[in-house]
Amino acid sequence: MNISIKYFGFIAEVTDCEEETISFSGTTISELLDVLHSKYEALKNNDFQVAQNQSLVPFETEITGKEIALLPPFAGG
Amino acid sequence: MRYSRHTILSEIGQAGQDKITNAKVLVVGAGGLGCPVLQYLAAAGVGVLGIMDFDVVELSNLQRQILFGTSSLGQNKAEAAKKRLEDLNSDISITAYAEKLSYQNALELFSQYDVxxxxxxxxxxRYLINDACIIANKPLVFGAIYKFEGQVSVFNYNNGPSYRCLFPNPPQKNTVPNCSEVGVLGVLPGIIGSMQANEVLKIILGIGDVLSGKLLCYNALTAQTTVLKINKSEAIIDAVLKGKDTFSDKQTEFNCEFLTEVVSIKDVVSKENIQFIDVREVHELPKVDLLDVTAIPLSELENSIHKIDGEKQKVVFCQSGIRSKKAVSVLKNLNIDNCFSLREGALEINNHIEKLEGFKNLSVKNK
Known part of the structure; x- marks a missing residue:
């Protein structure tokens, strides 16, 4: 299945793109993150949450949607 | 007359304007976000405004902190903002708190405000504010920025989720860069702060859909807005509420930046037994030639301990006073004591020394 992944803030600097589509055959967000971690090693040093179809979800959630987003916290003000 | 553009709106009217007049709003941080929030809330006539900020106005703030001008440099931000806002609207009551928010003062302070x-x-x-809002049961209008992107949400509103429901715990120290380290587009906090002011007014007026349970993400470069749904975690909120009785016993574990002792060039320039350390990269200008300076770029600091004089007090500076704070925290982590960060950047240091009469007699280089 093709999944579109959106990266926010400094996560997009780690991945060097704001959006990409990857082919993925697993079932959960965690498994998808494993794929991303092996693709982008620096990702594991970053805190972020994951949204599926514009809704923030726990990592053990099953992937049902085609749109995933990685959202880091921002400190700046 | 002042509020006629509000009162002629059928959604606001005189009744709505009266709600604004009766509202009490506390803005913590009078920086990039706080300035536009305060400006619009004061202009709108929010009856009681509290401004909390312990920091002083620096030249590098003026690129985005729109309540301040060159005449405010060196002044406390809360006081300077209050002065500007009193000129904007003398009908409202403004209190400046020139101090840090702490576990000791947060609950008592928050109890005096509506939002x-x-x-x-x-x-x-941010986590201290979130937890205090949960315990004091106050709605929290949240905004945060990074380079060209911003986040806005309203937490703890009508039993909605809190910031911890989105990000349960603070990230590990030094993993998330801040504006001072990476820069920020000046207009971005203006946009995000204006959105926050808008949410405050919607809460006060009870109109529209408050951004509760949702995080709005804005990208200034693409003009894209993404709204993500946040689910409430009762367990997380209960855990915060359970800490209610011991809340004020907690100590802020502020990152080293906030424990850094900041000094001013005027206080140290004529002192003896000081090693001035320039932590800028070697190519950065202007050079500070009028002082005896040890140049150690921040990136090389940890591996250049041998250049640091253990017998002297260390006064660290950079271009704007930001990296120097970081450098001091790095040195502290290496158990090097007597380190201070200079508030002024290189240009201001040079200006100050040049102005000093007889500066050649001070601990300066023979040129």
Missing amino acids: IVDGTDNFET
Whole structure:
């Protein structure tokens, strides 16, 4: 299945793109993150949450949607 | 007359304007976000405004902190903002708190206000504000920025989720860069702060859909807005509420930046036994030639300990006073004591020394 992944803030600097589509055959967000971690090693040093179809979800959630987003916290003000 | 453009709106009217007049809003942090929030809330006539900020106005703030001008440099931000806002609207009551928010003062302070606005620039204070809002049961209008992107939400509103429901715990220290380290587009906090002011007014007026349970993400470069749904975690909120009785016993574990002792060039320039350390990269200008300076770029600091004089007090400077704070925290982590960060950047240091009469007699280089 093709999944579109959106990266926010400094996560997009780690991945060097704001959006990409990857082919993925697993079932959960965690498994998808494993794929991303092996693709982008620096990702594991970053805190972020994951949204599926514009809704923030726990990592053990099953992937049902085609749109995933990685959202880091921002400190700046 | 002042509020006629509000009162002629059928959604607001005189009744709505009266709600604004009766509202009490506390803005924590009078920086990039706090300035536009305060400006619009004061202009709108929010009856009681609290401004909390312990920091002083620096030249590098003026690129985005729109309440301040060159005449405010060196002044406390809360005081300077109050002065500007009193000119904008003398009909409202403004209180400046020139101090840090702490576990000791947060609950008592928050209890005096209806809405709390987070315009701070660090996670420790953001989590402190969030938890205090949960315990004091106050809605929290949240905004945060990074380079060209911003986040806005309203937490703890009508039993909605809190910031911890989105990000349960602060990230590990030094993993998330802040504006001072990476820069920020000046207009971005203006946009995000204006959105926060808008949410405050919607809460006060009871109109529209408050951004509760949702995080709005804005990208200034693409003009894209993404709204993500946040689910409430009762367990997380209960855990915060359980800590209610011991809340004021807690100590802020502010990152080292906030424990850094900041000094001014005027206080140290004529002192003896000081090693001045320039932590800028070697290519950065202007050079500070009038002082005896040890150049150690921040990136090389940890591996250049041998260049640091253990017998002297260390006064660290950079271009704007930001990296120097970081450098001091690096040195402290290496158990090097007697380190201070200079508030002024290289240009201001040069200006100050040049102005000093007889500066050649001070601990300066023979040129």
